[in-house]
Structures are given as structure tokens and as C-alpha cells.
Amino acid sequence: MKIYALVDCNNFYASCERVFNPKLEGKPIVVLSNNDGCAIARSQEAKALGIEMGAPLFQIQSIVQCHQVRVLSSNFALYGDLSARVMATLAQFTPEIEIYSIYSIDEAFLDLSGLTQLVDYARQIRTTVKQWTGIPVSIGIAPTKTLAKVANRIAKRRVDANGVFDLTDKTLQEEVLAQTAVEDIWGIGRKSGRRLRTHCISNALQLRHANEQWIQTQLGVMGLRTVLELRGISCLSLQSCPAAKHARTVSRSFSRPVESLAELKAAVATYTSRAAEKLRCDRLSAKALTVFLMTDRFHQDEPQHFDSTYVELPVATSDTAELIGYTSQAIAAIYREGYRYKKTGVTLTHLVAANLFQACLFETTDRERSRKLMQVIDRINQQLGAGTIAFAATGLRQSWGRKEMRSPRYTTCWQELPVVKA
DNA sequence: TCTGGGGTCCTAGGACCC
């Protein structure tokens, strides 16, 4: 029998902040989204105060003040680095590990098949991760990934579980699934949850016993897969070597409305640069791209405009200058005067391995020269900090975002290393 | 006044081909 363990970091972003700032221990913390807009992570104490995931900061201001909630801007450089350390630690315990999956920032599946003393082993993993990285994790153990997710929830909630819960026992599965709300199952979202409830399926045990044909007509093959997984039949295998990405998006909301094409162009050029960097980092090239722009949907009293445009490129590329040329034209094509824009973004799609592209018969650009130039730019920005060298099209002021309460990038920036005083 | 960003997979339906 297969045995999966799901290792999930507790309140990951909040825990990361605590690693370098122990004064935050035991205090309610929220970490904010881009522009300091919404709460995207909360410590246990903040959750207990009733702060919901995604709550706009201005709506929770009274709770924040009343309970002295520590409010922090997001610091993804720090979280990404600590995530990598957690994953590296987990990899010490088994070669069968799924990292870099789309859920990778704070969780990883491990294949523990064939091991005995599962709970002891999991405790050892938990202790080691905490000791080596400072991040507390919870571990759920079960014969399928979906059940391991359920087990992980219990590991987090039950005080007596002490961070580890083993759900391999069939009788225990029945008991636990009966207490799990149907929308708390991995893969069942709000929509499906509501639909299931109208058919009197409100917990995971009822879903487990639902009719297969009926589920497939209602929820499609994904839903059916979930039901089988709940029954202990593994449908989702461990992807130890996940497929390459299909798309790379960079988009941001503005901290204030933007009306001029010039500003939008500068923003789009900035996002294009970032997306192209990601592409080169993954050694990929894009054969197509989409650019979109939108007004503020929360301001329905103002005129609304959303548009996007798709562009196929003659030759796959990851050259920033070339891509900015295309995205700049694209944004101009969908821009309409007289709107207050809130957000714009760039998606690079149809990604192919950079060394395997189909050249164009009438090619005029010198690909080798462009590749070398990009390499130099990437190296300079890596060594001297992001944005040290940039394309003029990205503009001189890059002040769309707001991050007023960001903690230092303790582990990824020389100037911001923590200092230990004797 | 202030409301995130970046992904995946599946399905339906259109375009196109023979």
C-alpha cells in the first residue's frame, strides 16, 4: 500500500516573520498582499481574532488597533528562501518527494511507503525542520494525497495530535471524514460544495459513499477522482519531477488609478522584464503572449473597461527588448482614453525549451548577441540587486506598489543581514 | 481612501481537415 505524508508549514508567512523577529512569538500577525491591500496570511492568534483570509486591511482596521495586531507587508524574497530551506531539509528524509509543485511554497508531499513507525518518523521530520529552519510544520499521513490533506488538517487542529496525524486506519478514516465538511476537502471548492449540499452531501464521509456516475455528471472527472481518493484508491501520484511550466504571468494592481497610456506602457514594460527574467531562469522561450488591462471592479460607479489581447510571436524568444516591443504595442492596442485603470499584466505562453526553438527563415536579429546581452543583464541584477540595470521603457519611477511595513530580506540581501550582538 | 498574484486542469464549442 502507498503511504503519503503531507508536510505543511504552519501559517507559513507569519512563521517566517517570527524566525528573525522572535518578539512576534505569541502575538497576532497579518501579512499583507501587494500594495498592502489584503491579509494574505495570519498567525494563529490573528485567525482566532476572526481575521479572514483575503480581508482588506481597511475593513479589519478596528480589530488591528484594538488587539495590537502586528501588520507586515509581504516579503517574498524571505519566504521563498525559507521555503527552499524547508524543502531541502525534507529531502534528507526521503528521495520520494514532490517539491516545486504548484503548491510548493509551503507544502510538500512525501512518499513514505514501506516504512514502519510512521508517526515516530514524522515526529522526527517535524523536529528537524523546526530545528534547522525555525519553521513549525504539521504532517498528515494517509494512503492517498487527498486523505493526507484531511489528516494534515487534523494534525493542525487537534492539540493532542501534536502536529502529526496518522489516517491510515480505516475505522479512523470513517470517524474523521464524518467530521470534515465537504468544502474542506482538497479539490472541492465553494461552487461544488454548495451543489453537493443541495443534494444532502455535507461531509466527506457522505461524499466518499456517493454514487460514482452521479458524481461524474455533477463534478466531472476531477470530482470523481476526489471521491476515489477519499475511498483510499490513489489516483494522484507523486510528481517527483513536475512538468515544465506552461505560462508565466506578471501582473500588479496600482496603488492609485492610472489614466495615461505612457504610465501603463511603463508598467507593462516592467512586468514584461520580470516575466522574461523568470523565463530565462527556467531556460524557456515564449511563442505567444497576452496583455490585459482593467479598471477597478470595486468602483462600479465609474466606467468599467476590461480587455486583453493575444499575440503570436514569429520566433520563440526570452529577449526582454524584443518582448517589450510586442507587449508595448499590445497595450497601446487595447488602451482606451478616459478610464481609470487599476491593474495590468503580461502572460508569456506557449513556452518551449530555449535551446529547441524553430528559427524563422527571414530572421534578421542576431540571436546569439541577444542571448549574451540578457545573460550579462541577469548576472548584474543578481549580483548587485534586482533592477540595478533596466530597460528605459520601464520608466524611471517604479512607484506603483506600496510596501510600507516590509521586514528586512534577512537571508537574500547582504545589506539586510541580521546582526547578532554579543 | 484603502479590496492580491500566480498557477493548474477540464470542458464546451468553434475552426478546420479529409
Added chain:
DNA sequence: TCTGGGGTCCTAGGACCC
């Protein structure tokens, strides 16, 4: 006036995840 059938590929949109 009559106007096939089956297959593939692609995209948009929905649902979901963290």
C-alpha cells in the same frame, strides 16, 4: 432545392488551489 460524419486542435472560461 438539396448540403455528412468523424476526427483533431485550439481557445475561452470555469473551478480550484495556495
